[in-house]
Amino acid sequence: MAKFSYIDLFAGIGGFHQAADSFGGKCVFASEIDAEAKRAYAANYGLTPDDDITKIPNDEIPDHDALFAGFPCQPFSIIGNRLGFDDIRGTLFFEIARILEAKKPRLFMLENVKQLSRHDEGKTFRTILGTLENLGYKVYWSVLNALDFGLPQKRERTIIVGFLDHKACFSFPADKTIGKIEDVLQPESEVDQKYFASEHIVQKRLAKHKSECHPSIWHENKSGNISSYPYSCALRAGASYNYLLVNGRRRLTPREMLRLQGFPDSFKIVCNDGQTRKQAGNAVPVNMVKAVLKEALEALAEIESPQRKKAV
């Protein structure tokens, strides 16, 4: 039997879904606008997400215990800092707020870029936190790095967690697990030739950079400077395919990108390379969500039976 029900908004390829199901969650509704992401989601979870969330009324969304959403960051028009729905209407965050107001799930977890707290001089974040609190939630937030959760990817993300019950006593996970790039990379013998850079590109990089570690991920920034580390910098949905090279020689495969985000190898790749790269770059790191969700579910369990000691 499912331990909790949840909805997956801005679902992408289901980073939240992967994490929630590992704790016995049951997805009762998902929404995603991108046709290819929907196809990948359906192939992997047997549930086709509904389309544009702005078009889905509250009464078509089932009741649920938890709401998950990695939402796009947009500026708000702040009218006198009122922190009401007037300020956020027309933004995708509004969709989260109106569903929280209508459904009042016990728990939510939201994900966004690290810069969210500084966006528009902090006004966006103040509005978000104020709106969530005005809806009756006890809200916690932190910037977490995938590198601390067993994934060899420097990916810093703002995570916001909210509890309807103010007795909830939550803290973000403190334990760090360092991931190894070796565990993510496929043996070169298994990697298709199409992923290897041309000799010209390899030599151009070698002329500029010598790596101190092996294996390593080489990263070329916008000004053409190259650095390499035993981990990847953040995967990005829209970035040029060439900015990351394994050992300065080849691109990451779609499977390696999914592994960098914590998706298991049982995740079926049904879209082409370009789409899968975009999907992996958009996803939330599964291990990060798992670690936070574990603490959040423990906090909920403690409310229900206060004598219960934290399992970890």
Ligand SMILES: C[S@@+](CC[C@H](N)C(=O)[O-])C[C@H]1O[C@@H](n2cnc3c(N)ncnc32)[C@H](O)[C@@H]1O
């Ligand atoms: C940052 S990604 C979230 C990825 C997801 N957390 C994952 O693990 O794959 C945001 C997603 O929101 C989707 N999106 C944008 N606007 C939307 C809308 N109006 N309704 C539903 N989905 C939307 C995008 O297509 C994109 O896949």
